[in-house]
Amino acid sequence: MQCHKKPVMPQGFSCSSKNCGLKEQGADLSLFYSKVPASAAAVFTRNQFPGAPVILGRELIQRGQLQAIVVNSKISNVGTGQQGIDNAAKTGQAAAKEMKIAPEDVIMSSTGVIGVQLPVELLEAGIQGMGQELQEDPLVAAEGIMTTDTYPKALSLSVGEATLTIVGKGSGMIEPNMATMLVYIFTDAKIAAPLLDQMLRTAVNQSFNMLSVDTDTSTSDSCVMMANGLAGEVDTEEFQKALDFACIEMTKMLARDGEGAGKLLVTKVKEAKTDQEARFIAKALVNSPLIKTMAYGADPNIGRILMAVGKCFDCTVVPEKLVCHINGTLVYQNSNRTNFDETAVRELLSGETVEIEVRLQVGTGQGTAYGCDLTEGYIKENASYYSS
Amino acid sequence: MQCHKKPVMPQGFSCSSKNCGLKEQGADLSLFYSKVPASAAAVFTRNQFPGAPVILGRELIQRGQLQAIVVNSKISNVGTGQQGIDNAAKTGQAAAKEMKIAPEDVIMSSTGVIGVQLPVELLEAGIQGMGQELQEDPLVAAEGIMTTDTYPKALSLSVGEATLTIVGKGSGMIEPNMATMLVYIFTDAKIAAPLLDQMLRTAVNQSFNMLSVDTDTSTSDSCVMMANGLAGEVDTEEFQKALDFACIEMTKMLARDGEGAGKLLVTKVKEAKTDQEARFIAKALVNSPLIKTMAYGADPNIGRILMAVGKCFDCTVVPEKLVCHINGTLVYQNSNRTNFDETAVRELLSGETVEIEVRLQVGTGQGTAYGCDLTEGYIKENASYYSS
Numbered sequence: 001m002q003c004h005k006k007p008v009m010p011q012g013f014s015c016s017s018k019n020c021g022l023k024e025q026g027a028d029l030s031l032f033y034s035k036v037p038a039s040a041a042a043v044f045t046r047n048q049f050p051g052a053p054v055i056l057g058r059e060l061i062q063r064g065q066l067q068a069i070v071v072n073s074k075i076s077n078v079g080t081g082q083q084g085i086d087n088a089a090k091t092g093q094a095a096a097k098e099m100k101i102a103p104e105d106v107i108m109s110s111t112g113v114i115g116v117q118l119p120v121e122l123l124e125a126g127i128q129g130m131g132q133e134l135q136e137d138p139l140v141a142a143e144g145i146m147t148t149d150t151y152p153k154a155l156s157l158s159v160g161e162a163t164l165t166i167v168g169k170g171s172g173m174i175e176p177n178m179a180t181m182l183v184y185i186f187t188d189a190k191i192a193a194p195l196l197d198q199m200l201r202t203a204v205n206q207s208f209n210m211l212s213v214d215t216d217t218s219t220s221d222s223c224v225m226m227a228n229g230l231a232g233e234v235d236t237e238e239f240q241k242a243l244d245f246a247c248i249e250m251t252k253m254l255a256r257d258g259e260g261a262g263k264l265l266v267t268k269v270k271e272a273k274t275d276q277e278a279r280f281i282a283k284a285l286v287n288s289p290l291i292k293t294m295a296y297g298a299d300p301n302i303g304r305i306l307m308a309v310g311k312c313f314d315c316t317v318v319p320e321k322l323v324c325h326i327n328g329t330l331v332y333q334n335s336n337r338t339n340f341d342e343t344a345v346r347e348l349l350s351g352e353t354v355e356i357e358v359r360l361q362v363g364t365g366q367g368t369a370y371g372c373d374l375t376e377g378y379i380k381e382n383a384s385y386y387s388s
Numbered sequence: 389m390q391c392h393k394k395p396v397m398p399q400g401f402s403c404s405s406k407n408c409g410l411k412e413q414g415a416d417l418s419l420f421y422s423k424v425p426a427s428a429a430a431v432f433t434r435n436q437f438p439g440a441p442v443i444l445g446r447e448l449i450q451r452g453q454l455q456a457i458v459v460n461s462k463i464s465n466v467g468t469g470q471q472g473i474d475n476a477a478k479t480g481q482a483a484a485k486e487m488k489i490a491p492e493d494v495i496m497s498s499t500g501v502i503g504v505q506l507p508v509e510l511l512e513a514g515i516q517g518m519g520q521e522l523q524e525d526p527l528v529a530a531e532g533i534m535t536t537d538t539y540p541k542a543l544s545l546s547v548g549e550a551t552l553t554i555v556g557k558g559s560g561m562i563e564p565n566m567a568t569m570l571v572y573i574f575t576d577a578k579i580a581a582p583l584l585d586q587m588l589r590t591a592v593n594q595s596f597n598m599l600s601v602d603t604d605t606s607t608s609d610s611c612v613m614m615a616n617g618l619a620g621e622v623d624t625e626e627f628q629k630a631l632d633f634a635c636i637e638m639t640k641m642l643a644r645d646g647e648g649a650g651k652l653l654v655t656k657v658k659e660a661k662t663d664q665e666a667r668f669i670a671k672a673l674v675n676s677p678l679i680k681t682m683a684y685g686a687d688p689n690i691g692r693i694l695m696a697v698g699k700c701f702d703c704t705v706v707p708e709k710l711v712c713h714i715n716g717t718l719v720y721q722n723s724n725r726t727n728f729d730e731t732a733v734r735e736l737l738s739g740e741t742v743e744i745e746v747r748l749q750v751g752t753g754q755g756t757a758y759g760c761d762l763t764e765g766y767i768k769e770n771a772s773y774y775s776s
Contacts, residue, residue: 048707115724217695219695302503307606
């Protein structure tokens with residue numbers, strides 16, 4: 001399966017973005033629109049301090065139908081009480097008015113600083129006229145949802161006659177759980193809402209839910225999917241495969257552009273007792289600061305791999321059975337470090353992707369997690385980030 | 389309660405250290421000795437890849453008696469199979485021979501690189517003569533157990549007629565669990581082994597087990613306690629209080645000297661549903677990279693506090709009830725950021741200790757965790773650390 005060279009919004013979908021005055025420069029407001037109402041599904045953060053748009057979004061998505069998504073960056077509208085809820089609702093109403101659609105068919109997202117009220121009048125004014133500027137390039141809207149991302153992210157691929165397009169943003173405060181950062185998935189395939197929900201959850205489970213930039217779960221994580229049906233029905237199995245693939249590709253894009261990141265870190269765990277244990281260990285590996293700095297420093301530190309597997313106290317681990325590979329090279333088995341060529345492994349580790357594979361030989365469970373290295377850039381970005 | 393200005397080994401205890409050739413310079417081998425056999429207790433790492441000394445130590449401590457501890461730094465003797473076990477045993481035997489005591493009264497520790505065999509002949513040769521160099525200053529032996537620590541750590545205090553002294557090392561790969569990094573506790577109080585074990589576990593539970601430098605649990609964590617009885621019996625309750633206090637003080641010393649750390653980070657959680665939930669949330673706060681970089685950057689980022697509490701999915705959290713203080717200043721309540729003086733709070737955050745207090749108002753559970761800020765120094769140290 002392959003992504004298109006240039007992403008495009010599927011048939012009937014369009015988007016626009018603009019600066020409405022939240023950021024000093026650059027787009028801070030994005031609109032996604034389908035010319036017909038679409039089946040819809042969504043998953044949200046499990047964080048217990050969800051943002052106002054997440055609180056409203058959970059209700060809105062119950063109907064399984066959407067026609068537009070409005071997103072602002074810079075301010076996340078989290079920790080803002082009832083006023084925050086009112087402001088999120090007003091934003092959706094303004095978008096509905098602009099597009100002449102039902103307010104309940106518009107879902108909202110906000111990302112940025114927590115604990116600051118949204119200057120909703122800027123959004124209400126900004127939305128006016130956005131309906132006239134709709135385009136087919138998803139990167140236009142991807143720009144408007146960025147915070148500390150270094151570039152806009154979107155990808156498209158084909159499934160039969162249909163197109164599947166994902167627009168996303170990530171960067172920091174990212175270990176989604178039952179949801180993801182901000183990701184919007186559009187397709188012109190015809191899929192009813194209940195099935196769409198099921199397919200989305202399947203895909204998210206092995207992609208965005210296995211992503212961690214820094215172990216911190218955002219209060220605004222949202223992944224919304226719309227299917228407007230304009231390209232007709234598709235083979236369900238084929239579509240699920242495409243959706244899984246596309247979500248994993250976007251997951252890798254988000255990991256690679258994690259705050260300060262220079263490398264994609266992929267941790268694969270095989271032959272664990274259960275899939276659940278494999279996923280837990282893969283996450284422990286991808287989240288370990290010592291593994292992350294090892295990826296950054298390109299040092300094949302086997303000890304840190306053993307340590308990170310070993311600290312999964314409740315998983316079945318038999319030290320004598322552990323087999324480890326770094327970027328395809330066998331580095332540990334039979335309770336001992338192998339006699340691998342260190343210079344060669346250091347070179348592999350210096351590439352753009354570091355892959356650690358751990359085989360436990362205690363069952364058939366497997367799981368893969370995605371993350372990034374930990375560099376001075378992360379510290380710099382987050383120590384100098386001022387909350388007001 | 390107060391620590392002595394200058395730590396000293398309790399009556400009957402002594403120690404020495406030397407360079408035996410593992411490190412290029414500086415002490416790498418330490419010996420602790422009691423002139424009479426002492427009651428003993430210990431807790432060890434829960435990591436599933438324990439070092440050879442930990443595997444042997446778990447057996448040795450069963451008898452509840454020790455007379456000496458031998459520790460080397462630079463190589464941890466972890467992931468080294470049967471040869472590693474044999475080498476650890478030989479190290480203990482060499483120490484027993486030098487001190488003319490029973491080999492089963494000597495416990496071993498090793499700290500340093502994982503996955504490398506211990507050049508045991510260097511240790512066997514090095515131990516010879518150490519019995520002649522015994523001293524009463526615990527800092528002498530504290531030197532020999534250091535890895536990336538920036539200074540040797542020891543403290544003493546009095547309990548009635550008895551003295552209580554702790555020697556420790558920490559720095560990185562530190563989130564102990566049911567144990568701690570390398571910590572040795574000596575007292576001349578008379579306490580039988582079963583009670584000693586119970587007292588040690590009580591103290592460790594609220595001190596070293598609530599410490600996290602980087603969420604990574606070492607494979608060598610050991611905390612060994614010896615009580616030789618030379619000062620006679622003590623009031624149990626008073627001794628427990630002193631032991632708790634001393635362990636928390638050592639915990640703070642270890643946190644403050646975490647790799648690259650500039651500040652001690654203390655996170656207090658009150659009025660949680662249970663102590664267990666309070667401890668879990670306190671750990672989530674102290675481990676969050678975004679809280680740690682906020683401490684480093686001295687920015688009162690309330691959003692990161694909400695996020696870290698909120699990502700404790702299985703704890704009882706009612707957003708409307710949350711009350712947060714930073715270094716004593718009220719910063720969040722009633723679902724909103726308070727109108728606090730930001731300049732003043734930034735100044736408080738610029739000090740040597742950052743204290744975040746979260747009151748949940750859903751019960752009576754409480755817990756405090758200890759950690760440090762996350763700085764470029766941690767990245768530098770761990771990205772440039774070469775495993776061979």
